[in-house]
Amino acid sequence: MQASDRIALLSAHVREEIDHWVSKFPAGRQRSAVIGALHAVQHENGGHLTSELMEAVAAYLDIPSIQVFEVASFYSMFETRPVGRHSVSVCTNISCMLCGGEQLLAHVEKRLGIRIGESTPDGRIFLKKEEECLAACTGAPMIMVDHRYYENVTPARADEILDALE
């Protein structure tokens, strides 16, 4: 596939977003815009990246595809396979663990019938794998749903939050 065909996979809005990130770095350092570019692409693609999209980003930034894949595989906020619509993270790092985060995670897993790293069969919820500290220790235990923080979460509160997701 030609580079121009690959780039065609990116919407005008995504390209604008990428240009914005590229403009923040010195000329020739467009590799630095990969994280911003992948965020934009993933957001538009329902929460995950495909190899075609990663190649499109590489072609748009004029860098080797492998450099995009390196970044996508490094950061936990990028998903490289299809996942559920809503991303749910249950923190089990120290503060949350001490306040019952692990029990909360067990409850959520049981309720959804999936293990961490899996999505519900109806494609509604993706339970993110092993989230590290999300810096909300004062409200432990916490969960994050689609970038929104919920603090001091009890199992009952978790049920409410999950049930409210479309």
Added chain:
Amino acid sequence: MSQDKCTIQVNGVEVEARPGQMLIEVTDAEGAYVPRFCYHPKLSVAANCRMCLVEVENAPKPMPACATPVAPGMKVHTKSRKAIDAQRAVMEFLLINHPLDCPICDQGGECELQDLAMGFGRGVGRFSEAKRVVRDTSIGPLVSTDMTRCIHCTRCVRFTQEVGGLQELGTMGRGDRVVISTYIEQGVNHELSGNIIDLCPVGALNSKPFRFSARAWEMEQRPLIAGHDCLGSHIFAHLMGGKVKRVVPAACEEINETWASDRDRFSYEGLDAPDRLAEPLLRENGHWRAASWDEALDAAAAGLRRAGGDLAALLSPSATVEEGYLLQRLLAQMGSASIDHRLRRRDFRSQDTEIEVPWLGMPVADVERLDQVLVVGANLRKEVPLLAHRLRKAAVRGAGVAFLNPARYPMHFPVADALQGTPADFWLHLATLVRAAAQGGETPPGMAELLGKAPAPEERHRQAVARLREGGRSAILLGNIALRHPRFADIDVLAAALARLTGSTLGYITEGANAAGLALAGALPHREAGGRARARAGANAAEIIARPPAGLILFGIEPGLDCPGGAGWQRAPAGGRFVVAFSAFRGESLPALADVILPIGTFFETDGTFVNGAGQWQSFSAAARLPGEARPGWKVLRVLAERLGVPQPGQATAAAIAAEVRKLAGEVMPDALARQRPASAIAAAGEVSLQELDLPMYQVDALLRRAHALQLTADGLAGSMPEGERLTA
């Protein structure tokens, strides 16, 4: 003390250093060994293995020597308690996930990790949890992967990115799950990819063709000169029982640095080809039979004598100086000057006025110091991979490297301009460039007709000329495509004119390993040994191929594959023509054509000399054992000369022959611009296809055509044609 020098202390000894230089360079120069895995002098500093931690006084923690710049007055200890403790701790971490499979690992015995574990590791591991396992993916036919052994030093990643110019490997994932891998199951296809085998400090990346076939300590190492391109790279052959098991580069900063191209590294596989000749073959009543040397040589001598003076010889451009010299002398004594090694050349109009010995016009290492380069007619990465690497270094440094080619070849570095035209006419750009360069001044004499054909200069032509004139060192290099072109004489005259007008050097990237050496040895129809013109020129390669004489000697070639037009050769009716072939392989075209086939050695098995593209004479001794009755080519030539009644006195060794040629050749290589060269008579427009001009890189000689793993690479399978052209081929 001057600004650019400072003094530091290494283990209590005062040492001079450059401020800003990394500590490890200073300790290495001082001979104070610091263990390391990720540091490599040819690659950028990663500082991710942490093995080179040393103690620096007044620094709170041990510092990585590879990433700590020297500062005046620094006091460094490489063997103090603190340094050794840090190194031992790092070693323990590195070994946590490294498998204990040294007995079945090809790297065992020559492994940096194994060696350092001996020096810095503990006798007993404290880590009792499960080690991680990494699933292997195939990255191609040349490099085997055992990624469980990987310690993530990223030397291979940095090599593909910084030296190859095309990042084919990357670090995926993070933390304890990081793996080195290609992009989603793609292979590593670069023509220098084999170097990651040498760079890998552990057994994660190894040679696939060599896999499990010998242990490092069982082999002996013999130095050699690689015989597939005009660079003359230094290599080591590793042998067991007289057989080549593998080839690795030998460090030679001025030629191949520490690298080897895949072609030089893996061509040895062809030595064991099923059609390797181990005894002389004789045609008898239309059938081939094995013969003794006596029989075969007598038959060859008798047949050639019958041909009288109507004799010619074609030899491989990778034959040695000794072989070329003896062959042309034998022919001269039989009364013929029809000998040529320029098998794929099509245009000989200018042979009397062009440079006596085609060469780069400069030392190999100087190529990377050029400021402006125009490469004309070269698929450079495939023709001479390590010369392309030198040009890449120049371009990365900021030099302007422009190409004029009949196709667009991807270069993996910023290209100043890529002028392009059809295979038949791309060179007309050169005439336009000369017009642009001559604008306002006088056009070079005698070239009016050539220049008249050229389109008027456009802005990019004027810019190309301006770049060459810009100052600094500039060069015009003519590659294999130019040398094979049906209008080479015109290309050469125009290139010389452009070089003169812009103050550039003119150089040639020649075919085979020894085009310069064979020109000096007199393996040319119009020049004798040493480069002087012959009184009466013989037939050139094209004439010999078009009208084969009564007696023909083929040396180290397969006519069907090495000579354009040779594929159409028919065997003359009995008694019509007599063909003696010297060859390491039987092949298909030789048995169809020859009357006697004499088995000879390749450069792995022969004493010999190559003169590389920089004019360096490089002699080597036979490394491997010859199969069966096969003999070195130069010895066979000596005996054949005796049987023909034209003995060659006083040349009992290859070294003596080479010395004789060298005396004739002198020490100075010719200057391509030393003499005025007149434009040749205009030739009829020569139609030519890209496939005829640009050969697949692993098809250029008989040995390579039989190198199995190379044939399975992307270049081997597809040839070196650019994608668009390949489809129309």
